[in-house]
Amino acid sequence: MKTKFHYTLIIACLLFSNLAYSQTKSDLVFDTTSYLLPKFVDGIMTRKDGKMAGGKLNYNTVIDEMQFINDKNEILSLADPSIVAQVVIGDRKFYYLKNYFFELVADGNILLYSRIHVKRFEEKVGAYGGTSSTQSITSVSSYTSDNGTLTKLNAGVKVNLQTEVIYYIALNGKYKLVLTKNDLFKLFPANKNLIRQEIDQENIKFDSVDSFKKIIDWINAKGIKD
Numbered sequence: 001m002k003t004k005f006h007y008t009l010i011i012a013c014l015l016f017s018n019l020a021y022s023q024t025k026s027d028l029v030f031d032t033t034s035y036l037l038p039k040f041v042d043g044i045m046t047r048k049d050g051k052m053a054g055g056k057l058n059y060n061t062v063i064d065e066m067q068f069i070n071d072k073n074e075i076l077s078l079a080d081p082s083i084v085a086q087v088v089i090g091d092r093k094f095y096y097l098k099n100y101f102f103e104l105v106a107d108g109n110i111l112l113y114s115r116i117h118v119k120r121f122e123e124k125v126g127a128y129g130g131t132s133s134t135q136s137i138t139s140v141s142s143y144t145s146d147n148g149t150l151t152k153l154n155a156g157v158k159v160n161l162q163t164e165v166i167y168y169i170a171l172n173g174k175y176k177l178v179l180t181k182n183d184l185f186k187l188f189p190a191n192k193n194l195i196r197q198e199i200d201q202e203n204i205k206f207d208s209v210d211s212f213k214k215i216i217d218w219i220n221a222k223g224i225k226d
Contacts, residue, residue: 033161034062036103036116040069043089045078057089059101061118061163066094066101097168097175106213108220111170114209121160165207169216171225180206188219188226195219 032038036059043057045066056069065077066087078084081101087094093104097113106112167178171187178184181199185192198204198218205211 034060034118036061037089040067041090043068043087045084046086046088047083048085049083057087059089059094059103061116062120064100064115064117100166102166102168105209106216106220108217109223109225110216110220112213112216113168113170113175114212115166116209117164117166119162119164121162163207165209165212167206167212184215188224190226191224195224 040056040058042054044052044054045057045068046052058067059065060067060077063077066081066084067075067077070076081096084096087101094101095104095113096102100115102113102115104111105114168175169178169184169187170176176183176187178187181196185195188195195215199215202214202218203211204215
């Protein structure tokens with residue numbers, strides 16, 4: 001049993017290595033502000049040819065890449081995500097759509113996919129501790145740069161993190177981008193008033209994946225297809 005497990009682990013590492021390029025060298029430094037999950041979690045990647053590989057996985061929301069930790073304690077990113085059919089991390093499923101990994105968050109006749117992206121805004125701190133902008137969402141003392149390395153900030157610099165959510169709805173075999181209420185209403189013109197009423201009644205927030213999921217679950221439960 002131990003020999004079989006060791007052999008499987010080697011195959012998995014080789015499969016990941018063929019699909020990856022290094023993002024962080026040597027000692028692992030994990031910046032939680034850059035990732036969808038608070039830590040790397042056991043997951044499975046399935047390629048379109050049916051081959052599978054397992055490892056510690058997470059999604060980097062700053063550089064928009066699926067990443068894993070190899071046996072050298074390096075963070076690696078998939079170099080060719082277009083050949084990936086599905087990534088499962090814990091009980092969460094991800095699919096490569098429109099050049100990005102999206103999480104499937106609502107299943108049924110209508111499928112809802114979401115992608116969370118974090119933008120950075122670097123500001124200089126003024127003489128009295130103030131900054132040049134008031135658009136800050138979250139402030140941090142370090143962040144992951146575009147090449148994946150952890151960058152420490154100087155005392156006079158602050159980085160603000162702004163989170164945005166992008167949705168795609170799969171309807172009648174086509175993927176539709178949904179960013180606003182009107183985008184959703186256009187997909188269901190015959191039922192837009194009914195959907196609008198439910199959104200208002202349940203106080204649905206489009207910037208919250210859990211909240212927006214509720215309206216899609218409701219649409220599926222009602223059998224609305226238009």
